[in-house]
Each structure stands twice: as C-alpha cells, then as structure tokens.
Amino acid sequence: MTTPPEAPRDATAPLLETRRLCRNFGALAAARDIDFRMYAGARHALIGPNGAGKTTFVNLLSGRIRPSAGRVLLKGTDITRVAQAERVKLGIARTFQINQLFRGLTVLENVYLAVAERLGAAPSMLRPAGRRRDVVEESMHLLDTLKLADDAGHRVSELPYGRQRLVELAVTLGLTPQVLLLDEPAAGVPSAESHIILAAIAALPRHIAVLIIDHDMDLVFRFAERITVMVGGTVFASGSPREIGADPDVRAVYLGQAHRG
Amino acid sequence: MTPAPPSGVLNRPAALVLAGRHRIRLWETVPWTLAIALYVAFPKYLAFGTELLITILFALSLDLVLGYAGIVTLGHAAFFGAGAYTVGILAKQGLWSEPITGLLLAAAMAAAVGLGSGLVLLRTRGLTLLMLTLCTMALLEEAANLAHVYTGGFDGLDSVPITPLFGRFEFNPLYPTTQYLYVLAVLFACFAFVRTLVYSPFGQSLTGIRENLLRMRAVGAPVRTRLVLCYTLSAAIAGIAGGIWAQANAYVNLGTLGLDRAATVLIILALGGHGRLYGAFIGAAAYMSLSHFLSKVYPTGWQLGLGLLLVVIALFANNGILGVVETLAHTLRRRRTGTPASPPGLR
Numbered sequence: 001m002t003t004p005p006e007a008p009r010d011a012t013a014p015l016l017e018t019r020r021l022c023r024n025f026g027a028l029a030a031a032r033d034i035d036f037r038m039y040a041g042a043r044h045a046l047i048g049p050n051g052a053g054k055t056t057f058v059n060l061l062s063g064r065i066r067p068s069a070g071r072v073l074l075k076g077t078d079i080t081r082v083a084q085a086e087r088v089k090l091g092i093a094r095t096f097q098i099n100q101l102f103r104g105l106t107v108l109e110n111v112y113l114a115v116a117e118r119l120g121a122a123p124s125m126l127r128p129a130g131r132r133r134d135v136v137e138e139s140m141h142l143l144d145t146l147k148l149a150d151d152a153g154h155r156v157s158e159l160p161y162g163r164q165r166l167v168e169l170a171v172t173l174g175l176t177p178q179v180l181l182l183d184e185p186a187a188g189v190p191s192a193e194s195h196i197i198l199a200a201i202a203a204l205p206r207h208i209a210v211l212i213i214d215h216d217m218d219l220v221f222r223f224a225e226r227i228t229v230m231v232g233g234t235v236f237a238s239g240s241p242r243e244i245g246a247d248p249d250v251r252a253v254y255l256g257q258a259h260r261g
Numbered sequence: 262m263t264p265a266p267p268s269g270v271l272n273r274p275a276a277l278v279l280a281g282r283h284r285i286r287l288w289e290t291v292p293w294t295l296a297i298a299l300y301v302a303f304p305k306y307l308a309f310g311t312e313l314l315i316t317i318l319f320a321l322s323l324d325l326v327l328g329y330a331g332i333v334t335l336g337h338a339a340f341f342g343a344g345a346y347t348v349g350i351l352a353k354q355g356l357w358s359e360p361i362t363g364l365l366l367a368a369a370m371a372a373a374v375g376l377g378s379g380l381v382l383l384r385t386r387g388l389t390l391l392m393l394t395l396c397t398m399a400l401l402e403e404a405a406n407l408a409h410v411y412t413g414g415f416d417g418l419d420s421v422p423i424t425p426l427f428g429r430f431e432f433n434p435l436y437p438t439t440q441y442l443y444v445l446a447v448l449f450a451c452f453a454f455v456r457t458l459v460y461s462p463f464g465q466s467l468t469g470i471r472e473n474l475l476r477m478r479a480v481g482a483p484v485r486t487r488l489v490l491c492y493t494l495s496a497a498i499a500g501i502a503g504g505i506w507a508q509a510n511a512y513v514n515l516g517t518l519g520l521d522r523a524a525t526v527l528i529i530l531a532l533g534g535h536g537r538l539y540g541a542f543i544g545a546a547a548y549m550s551l552s553h554f555l556s557k558v559y560p561t562g563w564q565l566g567l568g569l570l571l572v573v574i575a576l577f578a579n580n581g582i583l584g585v586v587e588t589l590a591h592t593l594r595r596r597r598t599g600t601p602a603s604p605p606g607l608r
Contacts, residue, residue: 062479088481100479102472108275113469114480116462122482125463130280132462133271140270152275175480 013076015040015209016061016092016179021070023056030056032234034070038179042209045224047217049253053233054213055097058181061211062094063087074179088117091178095168097187097213103157107148107167110156111139114174139174146170146200162193169200180204182212186219198223221245229253283460292542296445300438307441313549314444315506320529320541321448321455322498327527328536329459330491331471333387335523336394337499339378339401340371342518344500347371349418349513350411358424360432364447364504371500372493374401379492383485386474395520402518417514421507432508440509447505451498456538458494467491471536532574534581543582 014037023031030053038044046054059065061072063084071080074090082090102110112135116122121132130136143149146166151159156167165185172180185201186194198219204210214220220227220241227244229237237250244250270276299310319341326332344367351357351366382393405412412418425431430439458464469477470484477484507513516522525548533544551570555563578585 064479084478085481085483088479094479096475096479100473100476102469102476104472105468106275106279108279109465112279113466113477113482116466117480117482121462122466123463125458125461127462128280128283128457128460129462129465130276130278130282130460135462136276136279137270140273140276144270149273152273153278171476171480 012039014038014073015042015075016211017073017076018061019071019073021057021060021072022068023060023065024068029233031060031067032232034230034233034235036228036235038209038211040178040209041206042211043223043225044209044211045220045227046211046213046230047215047220047227048230048236052230054230055183056233057230058094058183058211058213061179062092062181088175088177091176092181093172093175093177093179094181095172095183095185097183099161099164099168101156101164101167101171104155106153106155107143107159107170108136108139108152110167111142111170111174112136114171115139115142118175142170142174146173147196160193162189162196165189165197166200169197173204177208180208180210182210182214184214185212186214186216283457289539292539293449300441300445304438307437309549309553311437311440311444311509313545314441314448315502315509316526316529316545316549317541318444318448318451318505319499319502320526320533320545321452321538322495322502323526323530324535324538324541325455325458325495325498326492327530328540329464329471330467330488332383332488332492333391334394335391335520335527336396336398337495337526338518338520338523339394339398340375340496340499341503341506341522342398342401342405342515343371343374343496344368344503344505345507345513345517346405346412346503347500348423348504348507349421352421352423353418354411358422360423360426360443360508363423363508364501367500367504367507368497369500371503372497374500375493375496376489379489379496383488383492395523398518398520398523402515405515405518412513415515417512417516419512421511421513423508423511432511434511437509444505444509447501451501452538455498459538463487468536528571530581532571532581534583537581537583540581540583547582 016038018034018036021031021034021036022029034057046057048054056065060067063082067080071078073079074092079087079090102113112129115135115138116132119135121135140149140152143152146169148163148166148170151163156164159167169185182201186197189197201210201212201223212220212223224241227239227241228235229244229250231253236253237244237247239247271280296310296314299306322340323334323337326334347367347370348363351363357363357366378397382390382397385393406414423432426439426443432439466477466482466487469482470487474484503517506517529544529548530540531544532548533540533542548567552563552567555566559566574581580587
C-alpha cells in the first residue's frame, strides 16, 4: 500500500476519517473501500442489515483489528498503525454490543479502572488504590452524572442488565473520549428500561463526537444528525435523517425490512 | 467535562469501602501470632514449620500471577528451582555464601528467567500458556540435569555451605531455630510487599485483566506489559522461596524444578482459595498438616485421602477453604442484620 502525502490541515477537517478502508476475513470482505467522515461534536448513526459489517467497522476504528488496506485518520493524522491502547489515549473510546465489564468488581471499581488508566495512576504499585483521591473522586462524579451513584458499591453481576449497560457507558466515559463509538447501546435492554439509556446518550456533552450503531430506528432518527447506511461491508448511502428516510433505495434494502410492525 | 468535583463524594459508602480496603484487620495478626507460638511451644516441629513457611511464600508468589492476574501456570517451580540453584551453585563454587544477599541474587536470577520466559509466553493464554509454562520448567530441569558439573545432576548439591546469618547465627539442619525465624522474617517482608501490591492501582488493574481482558485493552491498558511485570515480580518471590529453601536445607536437587512441586503448589492454592492472599497460608497449612498426619496413619495410601479432599473441594467449594469461610461469614452477617449485606466481593 502506498500512502499519498498528507493533505494540509484546516479548521473544517474531519475529526475522524477513513479512506478506502478494507478488511477481509478469509474470502469474506467484511469491510470494502469504506470512505467515512465524522466531524467534531457529531451525532452520527451507522445503520445497516445484520452482517453489513458495522461492528467490524467499529473494531477497525477503535484499533481492535487491523485493516487489510486503507487508512484511518484522526484530525488529519494517520493512525492506521496505532494500537488500540494508544488510540484510547488519543481520545477514541468504545462500548461493546455485548457488555464487557469486570463483573466480579463493584461499579465504582469498574469506572476506577478506566479513570486510573487515563490519569496514569494504574502503574503505581506502592499506594493503596482507594487513596488515589483524584481517581475515586472523578469516578464517583461520573457515576453521579449517569445516576448510577446508588449502585456504586454493588457488584456489576448483581445489577439488572439495563443498569449494566449504563456501567458500560460509564466506563467508556471515564476515558473522556473525543470520539465515542457506541455499538448497539440499548441491545438486550428491556424496552421498559431503554429510555434510561437513551436519556443518558442524549445528555452526553456536545464536545464529544458520537457514532452510534443501532437497529432501533426510533432511536436513530431521534438521535442522529447524520446517518450512514452500510450494506455488504461498504457504505451504501450517507446523509441527513430526512434524506436517508426519503431515499427509495435505502427503504428497499433496509428500512423496508426493519419496519416490520 | 469535570469541573472541580464537589467534595463529599469521597464520603459515599462505596468510596469509603474502596479507601479502607487495604486497612489491616485484626484477624490478620492471627497467622503471625500462630507462627511465633509454634516457635515457642513446639520446638520439635520447627523443621516442619520452616518447610511450611517456605511453602506459604511459594504459594503466595503463585497467588499473585494466578489469583490476581489470572495467569494459569503449571511451571511455577521453574522460578523456585532457579532461586534454589542460584544459592546452591554460588555457595558450592565458593563464590557467595552470605544468606541475605544470596536471596537477593536468587530473586534476581529467577526474575531474569521470569522476564525472559514471560516476554514470550504471555503472548498466549489458556491451555497454550499452561503447556508452555510446563515446557519451560521441563527445559530448565533437563538443563540442570545435564550441567551436572555445576548442579550435581540427578544427585543434586548437598552440604551447601551457608555463612551464619549476620555472622552470628548458624544454620543448623538438626535444630533449625535460626532458619525458622529467618524464613518467618523473609515471608513477612515478601507478604508485606505482595499485600501492598494487590491493593495498589497496579494490583487493581491486574484484577481487571483477570476479569475482562477485552475491556482492559479497550480502556487503554498496556495489558502485556502489566502481565510480564507481574510475572517477573512473582518469579522473583518464587526465587526467594527457592533460595531460602536451599539455605535452610543446605541442599538442592532436581525436585526443586519438578512438576511435583509445581503441581503441589497449585493444589495448595486451590485448597486455600486463590486471589485472597491468605489462601496461600490456609492451603499450605491444611495440605502439609494433612499429608503429615495421613502419612503417619496410612503410610501406604495416604495420598488417597488428599485426593478425596481435593475432589470435595473442586466439587463443592471452588474458591477453596477461604471461599467457604467467606460465604459462611456473609450468610451469618445477613442473618444477624436481617438485611442483604453487601457481598464479600472486595478482595
């Protein structure tokens, strides 16, 4: 792969961008030539039928997997070869479609681990964890914001799934991301509880650019200011919710199937 | 996104629990009191006691990697043996026979082995890792067997000369009062270190790696670096255990590097309860007392009794003896207060 010289940066440059991003799993092209742009403060949704490659794309953005070809740029800087841990430090954080939490630990400890990594407290060996007041304070504060403070002392495994989903969000927010990748944040949550998750997402500070993957069209159209539709591993359409909602092709491949009821 | 947080969040119950978790509880003085009581009351059992304390130290080093970081290993005796042979060879060759600095050298050598093997092994997990740790140990054992000019091969090294502690206290193999107190002091120092470590943010992050590797990577933790560091520190402590074993017994043999030792320490930790610091103490005491007692009562079939006990533990108490105690204490507390108390999960 040859990399063309860097384009000059300017104020309207996208925050996160991919250029002809590809990823193959054997003969399967899970991502094909994805050109994608996301701007500071964006509320961007990624939709598409099952198997469209949405989670693969999030994995490529977060650095969990390497692309077969193509580039990922953050603020115009090439981060294609940057490892996941480093991307977190650069401000890209994600949640998982299925909760990935420290189930045996308390809610506070879960958030503590994320905040401790970001503040550089984690390598410290000779000081008790609870005495890092800065880490504890910030973790508790974050739990307050997400109305999780009452559960702070409970083990994650004891909480109902909807609350666990909020902890997943809290752990990720503990990394103070600039780009937040939400992989089906309300997946598996009973509909009676999903409004709590939606409220938490709606209340996210505006300086965080949010990319949300979801099947719930109500959520997507309420939340997103821009929608990208993926089909078969590549970008099928991109535009405002109004444009996407009116696009007959999108309706044919996707919305028609999703709006079953 | 965080303006100066309001003071007071640190006084919330969960924050207080976290802040007070590392505090020393009264019952934590019990093992040390018992150890001193043994010295005073049962001078005939000091050889047994010395062996027990060394086993606790070795099991403690395993707890750090297995119980906290979740690294499954069947080759931890590699580091015990590396420490033992370091002390043995240096003393036998007339190069170094002072005990305390000898232990530091043993720790350094074992740490070097841990670092070198850890950098390679810890790229893998699960069964692969288990097999590779076993192979590393087998390679070391075979190397020790082949290098018989230095190691004495199969016969090992006996009558290893160790200079008196502080130039005054002789190591007498028949009446091991010096050894006992020396080992107790070393165990205490190592325990204090491990205890500090597991309650630190570093220890917390090891627990995080054990609980969910994927999430730990996603919060930006350099997972492999942490694991290698933990493995190296644990190897150093295992090396100290091996080194002190060689000093206390004045000999070294291939058994220090063998699968028997590695498997026994694993059993001890499973018996006592892993990831709990004191599981090493309880497990070693239970295992060694039981094998001591059973081998007297049934000299031929005593291992059957141990095997049955292990089956029971594996079936009904997979958190070991301490796990059972914690569950009982939790149930009692709940019954007494009548409210569902918070679980004993903070370890």
